Amino acid sequence: MPSPNQTPKAVPIPPAGSALILLKINGVDRSLSIDPRTSLLDVLREHLSLTGPKKGCNQGACGACTVLMDGQRVLSCLSLAVQLEGREITTIEGIANGELHPLQAAFIEHDGFQCGYCTPGQICSAIGMFQEFQNGLPSAVTGDMAAATIEFSDTEIKERMSGNLCRCGAYVGICEAIHSAFDREVAK
């Protein structure tokens, strides 16, 4: 927000398009020249037409912009694109291999969304979340940290997904979709 108290004259103004970056997005190398202030989210949405990742808050509070970076979930609105040279980014557009990812199909079956705006973030987040779970990472609701296995329970899922807001309130459907897509793999 502009405020009358700011002293903007001293602020150095970087020229536009001054940084050249190379990103691997959904398996494709993309090189582009961007304003170094650009977030990964804005690179995706405004420069590469990958509008699957959504902007809900632009400050790390809603999860709508979640993408996978080297397989881990990250908030693309809080990631400066120029710092991501060489990283592999997967957006919702790159989640499926041909048809639908089982989780995408489960979202449709269990009506894990209404408006669909938070959905790409929920799906990317859930995929990253499940990987964390499979890797044995505990969460704030994990009772026994030393236990050999953690139960893939509703509470675990909800705690781990609580960074992804859904104002339409599709939480019940999202949780069901996550169970139906991943429960089998937990058992493995």
Add this chain to the structure above:
Amino acid sequence: MSVLQKLMETVVQFMPDKAPDPLIHKHGYLGTPVSRVDGQRKVKGEARFTAEFEIENLAYAVPVCSTIAKGRIISIDAYDAERSPGVIAIVTAENAPKMKRPPLMDVRHMDKGFAASDLAVLQDDKISWDGQPVAVVVAETLEQAEHAASLVRVEYDEKAARVSFEDLKAEATVPSAVMGEDPELEIGNAQKAFAAAAFKVDNLYRTPHYNHNAIEPHAAIAAWDEDGRLTVFDSTQFVNGCKHALAGMFGLDGDDVRVIAPFVGGGFGGKAALWNHTALCAAAAKVANRPVKMALSREDVFRLIGGRTPSEQRVALGADKEGKFAAIIHTGVTATTTHAKFPEQFSLTPRHLYASRTMSVGQKVVNLDTVANTWMRAPGESIGTFALESAIDELAYAMKIDPVELRRLNEPERDPTKGTEFSSRHLVEAYRRGAEKFGWSGRPAEPCSQRDGKWLIGQGVATAYYPVFRFPAAVRLRIAADGSALVQAAANEMGMGTATVQIQHAADRLGLPLEMVSFRYGDSDLPDSPIIAGGSSQTGSIAAAVQVAVEKAHRELVKLAGNGSPLAGANVEIEARDGGLFLSGEGNKGETYASILKRAGRDFIEVEETSGMPFEVMKYSMASYGAQFCKARVNRESGEVRISRWLGSFDCGRILNPKTAVSQLRGGIVMGIGMALAEETLLDTRRGRIMNPSLAEYHVPVHLDVPHIEIIYNDIPDEHTPLGAHGVGEIGITGAAAAIANAIFHATGKRIRDLPITLGKLL
């Protein structure tokens, strides 16, 4: 209420009912849990929302917002901003195109569109709220626009602002009307009856200022063509309303404005009216002479887009020894602004819910210097049911009677204030089924009687209520020679499943498989009518129009089929099935649409129809109802509240698509959980600035806050509504906060009448 309105209400009582829709009792796609037709696009990230349309030569606009609530602009120093790299234009009152003031909502003139505030900003130096745009910066990129906006310096002449609801509520006055109804209503002498009642409660309930916070922030893209026509992509719940309001502001013909909105990322009422960023985006595009996008930041949404008014409500209930209500007194105050003029209609709720010997309801409103308040999910009923349904619970304890039983005892036979017949009200049945499923009878009557370690446990219940609205709608229907059908309506989709349910409907009515029907919407170039995704009215409004359009198309097809067709001169009924028209009960005697059209040498037929006025809504008392049951756990040490179980038992006419309807009902309940326990927009009451304009500080429910929400419904069709359905979009939030407050009382013995029920209030 005007004399004309009163006369109308009397006249409609003598109007005959429309014949019930034959589809009401037919099994088809309607009533089955069809998955969303746009589900694939949404889960693949392919559904394009407003800010995502690719437009050539697009520039980015960022608003500069006032940091004072009242006063005037002395000067705007844009020297540095103008010279900042990439800046194309800085739009202020000095160079903004002339914009007329837009109209506010008037239910009688929905077709003209409306804005949330009747101010046209950037037209003068006056500041009416903290957050009002004072300039718009247009630049080549978003980063450049944001940076340059931070360089604009504004000097103000600040005046004392009236912003504190608490301090000013005593000055509230009676508005001329509340949603077209008389603002105050008396039946008998409620004060006297209350004084003499055997049992009574009399308390004040407070609800704070809330914001919708749809996850998609408001956005617009505007482009002018050489002929001065305007195209706008806008995150709106009302494409035609947006079009007409914009046309009026810019002095254009309605036909010279086109508004496109295929997918809206949640609205909840916050995107129903035109807000000034859309007009500013169009103004900026004009000044910059190129297409401009203005996608508001989350903070901008709080500053530019208003939410729900705070309220203070008094509910006094008196009952006789048998438990019958002798008096319902429900009064109070809400806030609005001089430019929004919207008194949120909480006082309409008590007019339709309970039988009472006397009643005194009414509301006042106070003008504040804040952003315009607006409709937010179940405006009126959400906060009205919090107060009324908390009070009912309090009275039940005072009488030592079960709260479900108390409600049953006071179930009215006719509308308590209008005296009209209920078209379809089975609330008692919803309570019966809900109580059974929830196991209500196993609940101990005494508060503070269940405990699990440091957690106190309680169960609460409350009535959900939301009226039925319908607006005349226009649709276009095309049946093509390949046997497919296309329904077109200037409808809106923000998550309700608009296309899905309309395709189900048209397929049933046309006798086509789902795959053969498509639905085009989200574009004001489609037939012009006030189809709004608001008031839980859209599905019914469109359905009524589709019904008449299909009937017209069928008549034309029979004519087209000619004398050689088995349909000619048929003296049995003709029915639509198997992709065409066939004689009822006579097997394959008839003809498919494809065959009729091919024989006639036609590629398609197309009809356009408008549904009639919603007289049924005036003739009958019509509403969706429900019983909300919940279980709350309250931590004795921290005051933390956890909702561990929820069952909503609804009576919303026929459920058209159980999958999407249940999602909407749940969504409303989730928002009700937020309303009850966490949400609150905090205003600095000295300066009128919102202090928590972010999703980090305005707490909406997250995954872990929401239990499994079980939904059951009566599924009893209403013979007087299109498809037998009532709305399901808003009712979910109603009664929810009261059910929670009631459960918390049952758990702790503490009655909290002041939302949100945060930890401190329970310690």
